[in-house]
Amino acid sequence: MSLSAYLRDNLAAIVTGALCCLGVAGMMAALGTGPDATVLVPCFVAACGAVALGIGYVRRRRFYAELARIVEDLDRTYFASELVDAPDFLEGRLAHEALEAVGKAAADDVSFHRQQAESYRDYIELWIHEIKTPIAAAHLMAADLHGETASKLKAELDRIESYVEQALFYARSTSLARDYAIREIGLADAVRTACKKNARYLIERGVVPSVEVGEDVTVFADASWLAFILGQIVVNAAKYGAAVVRFSAREEDAGTSAARTVLEVADDGQGIPASDVPRVFDRGFTGRNGRAQGSATGMGLYLVAMLCQKMGLGVGLASEEGAGTRVMLAFPHDRRRKDAL
Template sequence: MSDAQDARGARLPWRRADEDDLASGPDRFGPGAYLVDRAATLGILAFCLLGTACMLLPLGVSVQGTLLVVGFIALCAGTALTLDYRRRARFYREAADLVRELRSAGHFPALIAEPPFLEGRIAYQVAGGIAQLANAETGDAQASAQNYREYVELWIHETKTPIAAAKLMLASMHGAQAAKLSRELERIESQVEQALYYARSTSLSNDYAIREVCLAAAVREACKKNARFLIERSVAPDIDIPEARRVLADEPWLVFILGQVVVNAAKYGASTIAFTARVEEEGTPHERTVLEVRDDGRGIPAADVPRVFERGFTGANGRDQGSATGMGLYLVALMCERMGLGVGLASEEGTGTRVLLSFPHDRRRAMTPPPPVRR
């Protein structure tokens, strides 16, 4: 088996585009950078010192006296530049550290003090204006996304009515054409359901409820909902899960997740799908139930395994099918993340595929990233 691909590991960590610029290379707020930035000022100062010396010597001031005057002026200028550098560097370094950790531009002005020098105050005021603009744009984007989501959900619910009517009409029809039409109608219904769950999973609100769920019952329900497809593909589910085994999850979401896994296995050549459950890390804070869904299908090419949870990725098998959308396993990973579940996948061409779902036992840890499941 190739190494299991954890859905959480498949996502790139949060990172800002300019973080590399702030964190790499020479210290852009160091003394050297400051002196380079003040090159014109230093040039004028050097010219001033040289001019002072040239004027004092013809006036009869001794060399020692000239050096004393020039040194005093240089000392005062150096002290002024040092104090100016320190207060500027403190502000800019604090701002850079804050940008690396910040999650929202709107929080920047509230988390940093207004600097005491003019350029810093101007930058601070500009940052405040940008933060207000970012907050307004974020609010508009959230409102637009919410309106779009509500429209999609309304459209999906409206679409279910003609689907149900078509099913009633098909009930009185018989023959090969009726069977084909029924299969196509089920495909439409499956895609509509997938769109509904995607809309819900991307909502800012928690459109689910984490409760204790009978794992075996959820597996049976997922197989039942896809029974016609399994029968057509001659796939036999083998459920070996104790009835007493209960996990923390949202039942409709869990049934949908299992349904996506079952359909994928049947679609790609499996003749059997085995469901088993085990407890790992028993007696520790990381104690969890791991559900393993194993099939004997064609497997996934090794090059495709690291990307199976990416949105829209179909891989070699999906391209061969021609009808794959690349959304099934993406939704599985997304919904597991929303519920605080772990998900992983291991596969080998010609042998089959294993999908692993881990359910934390501690409800307080249900919404935190669980440790990777055991391979």
């Protein structure tokens, strides 16, 4: 709160005080008290009024400045009343009480919706676990079938299972609970696991994976989450015309606190238009290629980015339309660093 704003807010009181001083001066002159008293008494009244205004400004300025600072620093502004002391002037106390009421209502509303979201997430996870039983049964029945129709049926079952798994990881990515474990794992094993899990789809699309990752290369990650991430990248490459998906690893910034292992997944597919590249990790964004496919959900790369963020990994993408796409995953060597990319 600036002084000019405070004076404008109290303009009526200032004008009234000035008129009172003029009135007192007129009365003193009419009573014949002499010129010194006629000037001194109104000036004393005006000085008292100015002091009162100054004290009021200082009290209010302290409260509103502290409130503005806390609101600017807080992510959840409805907690502001808990961090600001109630002031000792009336309008400030009224404002503080209003803040408390609004904050309590907002906190109750947030708590209610959080409980609803958690209940819905719990239901989704339960449903996913339940739906896995009929999917597994369908896989067993389809195993005895042969021929082209049977192959198509198995491929569709794989797609259903992939979408169910995607829903499960999406539900987990929005949870505050930490249901993953960061351990040292072999990067080549994680790549092979992802390719094996999506082998039927890769074969159907005629995609050949090329693993150029040393057996001695290890990274810190959750094995199942990393397999899912790589699976989403591989499926995307196959979906958009890749014939070869090449996995390679390199170490960057060795010997420094920013040391990391970078896994590059490169394909020779149709690539991504330059205008779409900045948004590929946005939730629900399908882009020109996705709209042309018709079956894209825009959730695959969004989940990749979300899960990488949860595990403290870096992720980046580079693409040239007609030449292919490269996805880079950065695994920090120092697990205390969350900003390795």
